[in-house]
Amino acid sequence: IFQFILHSEASSIIMNALRILNNINKASKARFQCGSRFLSSQTSLEQHNNFHYDEQSHNGAFESSPPEPNMTSLQLQSKSSMNLVASIKNTLSHILEHDPSAIVFGQDVAFGGVFRCTTDLQSLYGKDRVFNTPLNETGIVGMAIGYAAPSSGSDGGLAIAEIQFADYIFPAFDQIKNEASMFRYRSGNQWNCGNMIIRMPYGAVGHGGHYHSQSPEAFLTHIPGIVVLIPRGPVMAKGMILSAAKSKDPVIILEPKALYRAKVEDVPDEEYYIPIGKAEVMKKGHDVTVVGWGRQLTILEKACDMAQSEHGISCELIDLRSLSPWDADTVENSVRKTGKLIVSHEAPITCGFGAEVVASIQERCFLSLEAPIKRVCGYDTPFPLVFEKEYLPSEWKNLEAIKHVMDYSK
Amino acid sequence: YGMASIRVDGNDVLAVHLATKAARDYAIQNMEPVLIEAMTYRQGDHSTSDDSSQYRAKDEVSKVECDYDPWKRLNSFLIHQDWMTEQDVESMVKEERAAVLQALSKAEQRPLTKLDTMFQDVYHEMPSHLKQQEHELHEHLKKFSDKY
Numbered sequence: 297i298f299q300f301i302l303h304s305e306a307s308s309i310i311m312n313a314l315r316i317l318n319n320i321n322k323a324s325k326a327r328f329q330c331g332s333r334f335l336s337s338q339t340s341l342e343q344h345n346n347f348h349y350d351e352q353s354h355n356g357a358f359e360s361s362p363p364e365p366n367m368t369s370l371q372l373q374s375k376s377s378m379n380l381v382a383s384i385k386n387t388l389s390h391i392l393e394h395d396p397s398a399i400v401f402g403q404d405v406a407f408g409g410v411f412r413c414t415t416d417l418q419s420l421y422g423k424d425r426v427f428n429t430p431l432n433e434t435g436i437v438g439m440a441i442g443y444a445a446p447s448s449g450s451d452g453g454l455a456i457a458e459i460q461f462a463d464y465i466f467p468a469f470d471q472i473k474n475e476a477s478m479f480r481y482r483s484g485n486q487w488n489c490g491n492m493i494i495r496m497p498y499g500a501v502g503h504g505g506h507y508h509s510q511s512p513e514a515f516l517t518h519i520p521g522i523v524v525l526i527p528r529g530p531v532m533a534k535g536m537i538l539s540a541a542k543s544k545d546p547v548i549i550l551e552p553k554a555l556y557r558a559k560v561e562d563v564p565d566e567e568y569y570i571p572i573g574k575a576e577v578m579k580k581g582h583d584v585t586v587v588g589w590g591r592q593l594t595i596l597e598k599a600c601d602m603a604q605s606e607h608g609i610s611c612e613l614i615d616l617r618s619l620s621p622w623d624a625d626t627v628e629n630s631v632r633k634t635g636k637l638i639v640s641h642e643a644p645i646t647c648g649f650g651a652e653v654v655a656s657i658q659e660r661c662f663l664s665l666e667a668p669i670k671r672v673c674g675y676d677t678p679f680p681l682v683f684e685k686e687y688l689p690s691e692w693k694n695l696e697a698i699k700h701v702m703d704y705s706k
Numbered sequence: 707y708g709m710a711s712i713r714v715d716g717n718d719v720l721a722v723h724l725a726t727k728a729a730r731d732y733a734i735q736n737m738e739p740v741l742i743e744a745m746t747y748r749q750g751d752h753s754t755s756d757d758s759s760q761y762r763a764k765d766e767v768s769k770v771e772c773d774y775d776p777w778k779r780l781n782s783f784l785i786h787q788d789w790m791t792e793q794d795v796e797s798m799v800k801e802e803r804a805a806v807l808q809a810l811s812k813a814e815q816r817p818l819t820k821l822d823t824m825f826q827d828v829y830h831e832m833p834s835h836l837k838q839q840e841h842e843l844h845e846h847l848k849k850f851s852d853k854y
Contacts (some may be wrong), residue, residue, distance in 0.1 A: 407761045646835070675825065675839045683824040685854055686843060692850045 357573025357621035365568040375562035383530035402458030437468035444492035462498035477521030497553035505681035511643035524620040535570030552591035575623035581612035599694035635666035645673035666705035716744030717776040
């Protein structure tokens with residue numbers, strides 16, 4: 297139950313959306329065929345990948361999670377260089393092309409979005425499927441839930457909502473917590489709204505100040521029933537958005553806005569899926585385990601490089617990728633090897649997601665630890681403007697923490 | 707919503723003044739709220755991060771700049787009434803521009819805000835954990851002062 301201030305534009309959008317769903321149900325056979333075409337290339341990849349499991353633990357959070365794609369496999373060798381924005385846009389376009397029930401909506405998405413993640417989508421797929429919403433986050437998420445959930449009238453469809461900045465998620469929080477996350481549970485699995493994705497740019501960007509810099513992942517990971525993913529670049533983004541589209545649970549994707557244009561990678565042209573609930577060891581090492589996600593990994597890479605070159609310290613760098621559910625096994629395996637752990641994130645330290653990692657790891661492998669676990673995070677203040685540089689968990693603060701745990705363990 | 711309302715040309719200074727006056731009188735007399743809907747047009751970009759030529763025609767904006775700009779209209783009116791001359795306008799513009807530039811340079815010369823203010827005003831009284839974090843930051847900056 298939510299209040300949605302309707303004006304004529306919004307109600308006609310909703311009527312259009314309902315009309316699409318009705319048309320889809322009439323042609324549901326065709327839809328199934330489209331849907332399976334979307335999946336068919338993944339199946340052949342799966343067969344190929346079955347023989348290429350990497351050595352990380354592969355009990356991902358969900359048994360049905362697709363396996364880690366082997367990026368050097370033949371099918372994934374055709375690649376295109378692009379930045380994070382282009383990767384997101386291409387992936388959304390791919391989904392819209394292959395799933396006729398998919399719609400993309402949010403503030404300003406029609407003209408391409410304030411970060412250009414949805415350019416040309418409206419001209420390619422039409423105003424019925426790619427459209428603007430009023431300035432109303434509660435309504436945006438509420439509509440995603442309603443569109444995604446099957447009912448007696450329709451099978452529901454894939455709703456991809458954009459929240460313009462993660463800082464603005466809070467009016468929609470009730471929709472996420474008391475509606476989306478509990479939809480399946482409260483109906484005894486009779487209904488669900490898993491066919492939805494909420495995308496939002498998060499994190500510091502140099503000049504964002506209080507309301508264009510926040511990292512709200514800790515609020516979201518505290519909610520049972522939703523999936524929270526954070527890509528570190530274009531390659532991860534494509535695989536995660538594709539996984540999110542297939543996921544039977546509502547997925548929230550936090551995109552590091554500071555990397556939208558800056559991070560350029562070779563993205564495979566084929567479909568591939570990044571498994572939900574599995575971390576990735578970016579860099580192997582044996583002295584210290586360093587854990588982060590999203591934008592912070594670019595900072596941690598610098599800190600690890602400095603630790604190696606200036607102090608000969610070998611760091612094992614882990615990208616959690618998925619915060620809810622999260623891959624404690626991979627982190628534990630690493631800490632059993634190194635005996636030391638650093639967790640770093642931009643969000644304020646108290647009750648940040650780092651606290652969860654620390655609590656779980658000390659419980660799992662306390663006797664492996666040679667030093668207390670260190671968190672390098674933002675301070676417990678609102679995100680500042682003038683002092684962004686001093687506020688953020690910089691590479692030097694992380695270097696200091698790495699040296700500290702090394703010294704402690706001696 | 708059953709609220710008394712008045713719609714006015716928001717780019718006409720005198721009309722807005724009169725509409726506001728009427729609304730105020732109505733509000734006081736009837737002890738009711740009044741909605742003033744002032745019609746206008748956003749000439750500039752939404753923000754420094756926005757390039758509005760991506761979603762609207764340049765002609766549309768320049769037409770407003772020529773025909774609909776509130777400042778230009780007020781000037782025309784005052785000059786037409788012989789209450790002001792073109793030269794008056796020019797010298798006012800020069801004066802104000804100089805004042806703004808002076809204020810800008812004065813602001814730029816002000817010393818940077820002290821780092822302590824980052825931890826202040828989160829609460830009425832700074833709790834101990836923030837004092838601790840402030841201390842940690844200062845210790846860190848002592849060792850890495852050249853990096854910041």
